[in-house]
Amino acid sequence: MSTVNYSDKIPNNVNLSEDRTLQRALEGWQPNFVNWWDDVGPDGSTGYDVYLRTAVSVDPQGWAQFGHVKMRDYRWGIFLNPGDASREIHFGDHKGEKAWQDVPGEHRANLRRIIVTQGDTEPASVEQQRHLGLTAPSMYDLRNLYQINVEEGRHLWAMVYLLHKHFGRDGREEAEALLQRTSGDVDNPRILGAFNEKTPDWLAFFMFTYFTDRDGKFQLSALAESAFDPLARTTKFMLTEEAHHMFVGESGVSRVLTRTAAVMNELKTDDAQKVRAAGAIDLGTIQRYLNFHYSVTIDLFGADQSSNAAIFYSSGLKGRYEEGKRTDDHVLKGQTYKVLEVKDGQLVEKDVPMLNALNEVLRDDFIKDSVAGVNRWNKVLEKAGIPTRLTVPHKAFNRQIGALAGIKMSPDGRVVGEAEWAAKKSEWLPTPDDFAFVASLMGRVVDPGKFAGWIAPPVMGINRQPVDFEYVRFG
Numbered sequence: 126m127s128t129v130n131y132s133d134k135i136p137n138n139v140n141l142s143e144d145r146t147l148q149r150a151l152e153g154w155q156p157n158f159v160n161w162w163d164d165v166g167p168d169g170s171t172g173y174d175v176y177l178r179t180a181v182s183v184d185p186q187g188w189a190q191f192g193h194v195k196m197r198d199y200r201w202g203i204f205l206n207p208g209d210a211s212r213e214i215h216f217g218d219h220k221g222e223k224a225w226q227d228v229p230g231e232h233r234a235n236l237r238r239i240i241v242t243q244g245d246t247e248p249a250s251v252e253q254q255r256h257l258g259l260t261a262p263s264m265y266d267l268r269n270l271y272q273i274n275v276e277e278g279r280h281l282w283a284m285v286y287l288l289h290k291h292f293g294r295d296g297r298e299e300a301e302a303l304l305q306r307t308s309g310d311v312d313n314p315r316i317l318g319a320f321n322e323k324t325p326d327w328l329a330f331f332m333f334t335y336f337t338d339r340d341g342k343f344q345l346s347a348l349a350e351s352a353f354d355p356l357a358r359t360t361k362f363m364l365t366e367e368a369h370h371m372f373v374g375e376s377g378v379s380r381v382l383t384r385t386a387a388v389m390n391e392l393k394t395d396d397a398q399k400v401r402a403a404g405a406i407d408l409g410t411i412q413r414y415l416n417f418h419y420s421v422t423i424d425l426f427g428a429d430q431s432s433n434a435a436i437f438y439s440s441g442l443k444g445r446y447e448e449g450k451r452t453d454d455h456v457l458k459g460q461t462y463k464v465l466e467v468k469d470g471q472l473v474e475k476d477v478p479m480l481n482a483l484n485e486v487l488r489d490d491f492i493k494d495s496v497a498g499v500n501r502w503n504k505v506l507e508k509a510g511i512p513t514r515l516t517v518p519h520k521a522f523n524r525q526i527g528a529l530a531g532i533k534m535s536p537d538g539r540v541v542g543e544a545e546w547a548a549k550k551s552e553w554l555p556t557p558d559d560f561a562f563v564a565s566l567m568g569r570v571v572d573p574g575k576f577a578g579w580i581a582p583p584v585m586g587i588n589r590q591p592v593d594f595e596y597v598r599f600g
Contacts, residue, residue, distance in 0.1 A: 129181055129202060136202030138183060139286070150289050151203075154300055158281070161304045162197065165252045167274050168259055170196060172600030175271045176587065180204050180279075183362050191588045193598060199275045203286040205358040214352040216448050216455035217441040224354040228291050232440055235433075236353055237292050239442060241299050242316055243344065243360075244284030245306065247277045249320035250333070252308035257330055260567035262577035266327070268587065268596035269373045273334065276366045283359045291355065318525065319421045326563045327580075328381060328406060332418035335374025336495060340425045342367050343446050343491045350444025375498050376583060379505050381406055383581035386509035395513065401562055404578040408506075408513050410563065413555045415515060416536055419495065420523035426488040428527040429464045435480035445483065446490045462486060465521060466528050470540050472521060484527075492520060523554065571597065 129136050134152055141148050163171070178189040179200050194200075212224040228236055251274050261267035281303065288296035306313050314321045319337055324330050345367060348360040388405040389395055397407035427434065437443040438457065445451065453460065462482035463474045479486070496517050503514045518536035521529040533546040536553055570577045574593025586592045 129183075129204060135282075136180075136200045136204075138204050141203065144290075147290055150297060151286065154285060154289070154297075157301070157304055158201075158278075158285075159197065161248065162251075162278065165248075165255055165307065166278075167196065167251075167254075167271060168256050170258055170271065173271075174598040174600065176268055176590070176594070176596045177272055177275060178588070180362075183207065183365075196271060196275055199278070201275070201279050201282050203282055204279075204362050205355065206361040208354060208358060212354060214441045216350065216444050217352070217439045218456070219352055219441045220455055222352075224352055224357070226354055228353060232353075232442060233292070235437065235440065235442055236356070237288070237295060237299065239348065239437070240284050240287050240292075240356065241303070243348065244281055244288070244299075244303050245316045246320050246341065247281040247284065248303060249306075249308045249315040249317075250324075250337070251277050252315075253320065253322070253324040253333070254330060257324065257327065260327065260569055262327055262567075262570055262580045263575060263582070264571045264573055264596050265576075265583060265586065265592060266377070266580075267571060270330070271597070273370050273373060276370070280363050280366070283363055287355060287359060317425055319425050322421060325560060326567050327377070328411070328414050328563050329418070331374045331377030331381065332414050333374065334370050335378060335498065336418045336422040337425070338367060338370040338374060339491060339495060339498075340422050342371065343426075343487055343494075346446045347443050347448075347487060350448040352441030375501065377580075378411070378502055380581040380583060381411065381579065382408075382502055382505045383509070384579055385411070386506055386511045387581070389511055390509060395511075404566065406563060406566070406579055408511075408515070409552075410555070410559045412515055413553065413559060415499070416518045416522065417554050419517055423488055423491065423520055424524060424526040426491065427484040429485045429488075430477055430481045430528070431484050432481060434483040435478070438480060438483050446487060464528070467521075467532050467540060472534075472538065472540060488520070492517070518553075571599070 129138050133142055135141060135155065173195065174193040175196055176191060177194050177199065178191050179194070181190045183204050183206050214220055214222050214224055254270060254274060257270055258267055261270065285300045285303065288300045306315050308315050309321045309323065324333055342364065345360040345364050349357050349364065351357045385400065385405045385408060388400055388403045392399055392403060397409050400407040448455065457479045460479040461476040462479040462485060464477050464482055464485050465472050466475055499515055499517050506513060519534060519538035521532060521534040521538065522536050524530050524532065533541045533543060535541050535549070566577065566579045568577065573595050576582050582592055586594050587596065
């Protein structure tokens, strides 16, 4: 069992106290992190005692301890999965060699870029979700939001540790910059587009945690294969925490659908305006939110053909999702993969070298996983006797990155002209009216066991606690 040393100022299982220079550098970064949390972390939450889980080990049985804690005092720390001295690189040009404990000079710039890009997403989502606590639909949901926030903060620590430990002055400067960029800032935005979008309401939050945190799952899984062993061990542990974020999204949308279906059945109508008038979110609005968050998220995987993706794989820096379960040669030279392009106004497939298409491979794995969850949402509607089904739009819909960027595409996969796009866009993507309506529902409900009228209660509480448990104590 890999226990965490809580006697140190920074909880860790990496023997931080044995490296005084590194310890001092991270202890110097810590106050800046706390200042960032105070400035742009969860709004108005400083005095709250929140029922949070904290890592006490990275052992599967013992990595989470529950208790009320002030978020500002949360034991953020540095936790790596246990190492394996005999671990070998299992893909790319270095396949069969020993995994690296230090950064090889020739891969230094690329590894730093990968770590900084991953690190930048973590504080970004905290910033995006800053004001959501003020409109929480229940105390249960408020606690889940705060749990995600503190874990994104810890994931930032995970990347900052790697930058400080392995990248010298460059790493320290990058670690500072992670606290200087701000989501949506005109002059100094976050690196990736989806992390500069607003998360204006709880339906957006549930879609974000379902889709965009799922991108996190796939990116972290690919990095957990890395030949750079400290990165692989760090991201493996981060994946343990990421699962809860996706659960919050999937169960949140399910609960919204449960309530919507109940209202539709009570009123015996599928009329969107009547459903809205009864204080529930109509299925059309939910579908438009889904279309938006899904399309923004699949852009996060990058261009469909990428020389960087080929370099990262061949160099051993980043593998594929579940690399070890794949039955090919794990080198991929001479292999091909199908990607989409538009030719003469039609979508066509073409074969490209698989090494260059690895972003698309990861995107397709993500799509398969996302569709499975949307099918689970449809089971909620089916069970309630509602004939409507949610659908995932075509992967060329509303794309801003790669060969499909800017192509006008309907959700069902037809290339459309400017006129049809302009006419139908408000049926396909959330409108100002949708945002205004959802915003009108966002009143704060925080009495234990009480829930806003647009969402159903969960089936069970957190950590075997009752649904009406006092998850947040307001100081």
